Amino acid sequence: xxxxxxxxxxxxxxxxxxxxxxxxxxxxVHWEEHLxxxxxxxLPLPPxxxxxxxxxxxxxxxxxxxxxxxxxxxxxxRWMLDGADWTPDPxxxxxxxxxxxxxxxxxxxxxxxxx
Amino acid sequence: MTPRKMSLxxxxxxxxxxxxxxxxxxxxxDIFPFAxxxxxxxxxxxxxxxxxxxxxxxxxxxxxxxxxxxYAVIDSxxxxxxxxxxTDARYLNAVKLxxxxxxxxxxxxxxxxxxxxxxxxxxxxxxxxQMQSIDELRHCQTQIHTISxxxxxxxxxxxxxxxHDRLWYLSVPKSFFDDATSAGPFEFLTSISFAFEYVLTNLxxxxxxxxxxxxxxxxxxxxxxxxxxxxxRHMTLGLEAVRFLLEQDEANVxxxxxxxxxxxxxxxxxxxxxxxxxxxxxxKKVMSWGEAWETYYEQAGGALFADLARYGIxxxxxxxxxxxxxxxxxxxxxxxxxxxxxxxxxxxxDIDEAHMAWLREKYPDTxxxxxEPRYRKWREQAEEGKRFYNNGLPQLCQVCQIPMAFTEVxxxxxxxxxxxxxxxxxxxxxxxxCKDIFDHEPEKYAQAWLPVHQIFQGACGGATLxxxxxxxxxxxxxxxxxYAGSPEEExxxxxxxxxxxxxxxxxx
Numbered sequence: 001x002x003x004x005x006x007x008x009x010x011x012x013x014x015x016x017x018x019x020x021x022x023x024x025x026x027x028x029v030h031w032e033e034h035l036x037x038x039x040x041x042x043l044p045l046p047p048x049x050x051x052x053x054x055x056x057x058x059x060x061x062x063x064x065x066x067x068x069x070x071x072x073x074x075x076x077x078r079w080m081l082d083g084a085d086w087t088p089d090p091x092x093x094x095x096x097x098x099x100x101x102x103x104x105x106x107x108x109x110x111x112x113x114x115x
Numbered sequence: 116m117t118p119r120k121m122s123l124x125x126x127x128x129x130x131x132x133x134x135x136x137x138x139x140x141x142x143x144x145d146i147f148p149f150a151x152x153x154x155x156x157x158x159x160x161x162x163x164x165x166x167x168x169x170x171x172x173x174x175x176x177x178x179x180x181x182x183x184x185x186y187a188v189i190d191s192x193x194x195x196x197x198x199x200x201x202t203d204a205r206y207l208n209a210v211k212l213x214x215x216x217x218x219x220x221x222x223x224x225x226x227x228x229x230x231x232x233x234x235x236x237x238x239x240x241x242x243x244x245q246m247q248s249i250d251e252l253r254h255c256q257t258q259i260h261t262i263s264x265x266x267x268x269x270x271x272x273x274x275x276x277x278x279h280d281r282l283w284y285l286s287v288p289k290s291f292f293d294d295a296t297s298a299g300p301f302e303f304l305t306s307i308s309f310a311f312e313y314v315l316t317n318l319x320x321x322x323x324x325x326x327x328x329x330x331x332x333x334x335x336x337x338x339x340x341x342x343x344x345x346x347x348r349h350m351t352l353g354l355e356a357v358r359f360l361l362e363q364d365e366a367n368v369x370x371x372x373x374x375x376x377x378x379x380x381x382x383x384x385x386x387x388x389x390x391x392x393x394x395x396x397x398x399k400k401v402m403s404w405g406e407a408w409e410t411y412y413e414q415a416g417g418a419l420f421a422d423l424a425r426y427g428i429x430x431x432x433x434x435x436x437x438x439x440x441x442x443x444x445x446x447x448x449x450x451x452x453x454x455x456x457x458x459x460x461x462x463x464x465d466i467d468e469a470h471m472a473w474l475r476e477k478y479p480d481t482x483x484x485x486x487e488p489r490y491r492k493w494r495e496q497a498e499e500g501k502r503f504y505n506n507g508l509p510q511l512c513q514v515c516q517i518p519m520a521f522t523e524v525x526x527x528x529x530x531x532x533x534x535x536x537x538x539x540x541x542x543x544x545x546x547x548x549c550k551d552i553f554d555h556e557p558e559k560y561a562q563a564w565l566p567v568h569q570i571f572q573g574a575c576g577g578a579t580l581x582x583x584x585x586x587x588x589x590x591x592x593x594x595x596x597x598y599a600g601s602p603e604e605e606x607x608x609x610x611x612x613x614x615x616x617x618x619x620x621x622x623x
Contacts, residue, residue, distance in 0.1 A: 002556075002558060003556040003559045004152065004153055004154070004298075004299065004302075004556070006148060006152050006299075011558050012558055012562040013562055014540060014561045015561075015562055015563065015564060015565070015568070015569075016563075016565065016568045021571055021572060022572070022573065024571070026571065028510045028543070029507075030510075030530065032528075032529070033528055035447075035450065035489065035520075035522075035528065035530075036450075036489050036492060036493065036503065037505055037507075038447070038450040038451045038453075038454045038455075038509065038518060038520040039451070039509040039510050039518040039519045039530065040509070040510035040530065040532075041505075041508065041509065042507065042508050042509065042510050042511075042567050042568070044571040062505075062507045065496075065501070065503060065504070065505075065506060066503075067496075082534070082541075083532075083534070100541075101541070102540065102541040102542075102543065103541070104532060106532075
């Protein structure tokens, strides 16, 4: 439904359009069942970022402050992209496998990866 | 002949009736452009009955009396080192949150009630809005004057209006009020006067003022008292305004119900900051958030909505969710602040054993199972010299702008993620309540200035955290970080050491 407005048909600027992020797109990542990290984390990433860079560099830089991270084997993690099960290919880029602007990536590690 | 003295009712009538005239060379719709577009129908503005019938002369007299008392207390605080009377320096963080988050809203309320005092077509309601506008300005001023005493000694208070416009957690109250002031006059009345000042106000003012009283903060108690009689007038205005809208036309009922649903949920989400303050930031606790919610919402609100049922109004949508979440909400909010204290203009700290025991007692079904282990893990890390800070920036809800930390009802291990599509973009919300609000007016919320996204657009002073904190005007190493090791802790301990009674030593 449209916004109730003095001027019918009113629209405003959408502040978070992808073109406002200097070539990057926003991606949210969330390590499930580790709510010491209070919420999902926002990342500005070039769409061509390989998935392997996410798992190899970016996620460790965020989550290694949790001692449990040392035992995490991301090759065995279970992934979800925007609400659907997802089997990412480490060699391909995020954009190539459906990660868009403001996509949400959730992952489960340890016993719940296989649940 | 001595002039006949008018009764209060006559005086009020003279102020509010028969003042308007039928315009001849301007269209009424041009004079009051905001009056109709929301779809609210008013047939008889004179049916508005102000329950207080306050006239300007009486108003000045009451307010002047209250000001005299307030400034006497402020002087006494200044002369007697009133800051030493508080229970603990940690308490002051509640005051910081208040002046950063709430005081600027008083000013916003002042501005917008002045707008209503111009733009409502009925003179009676215009006068009530005018009085409230002056009240709100006075509240803003008295809060600033009172809290300025603490600014001499404590961090994080020095630039609260600047911070209110920029900081990630202060975008929560700011965007709440921006939402209300950018709505039409009747939605504003329903949101601020009814949903916030009537339905939820006790959950804001009682905890802050009783919290202040319990913790030796005479300053806050005094401005609280000074505002209290105004607040009761505002509450009554809110209820009467909603009744007036409902009585004027049946077609108003579904519109008002939609606003009640929306603003209940927005107000409830905003109160997560207050709930966190109650459960975590008061060294001497008043009551838990869970208890306050039961008393002030479930019981009082239940009676209110039972009363409004005769107009066809039901309880706000998702009140059941608020009830189901009450054992979780404040712990999750504290978790957010603990994660991001390095980017906040206030402190958080380790929850000690006595505090944990209190939380276990108040939240027997949730605390020990879900939150205590988290705090113990954080404590272990802090003891190893690795105090936990989150290195990433949080995902924010598009509507309430709170980091998306709230969990699914009945599943406290799983974050509640909601998403909507609009104009080819995704918009994330934290709950069904916030998603409904987005989906109802996507053009409005798609414009949200989300602090985290703004940082990544390069709009907040730079790409590094220190640059952003400079842009926030946070004094790094003083305003932010854990209380343990802060300049405030050091200062407080020194003060308390100085006040320890000296044990006489016998002469050799």
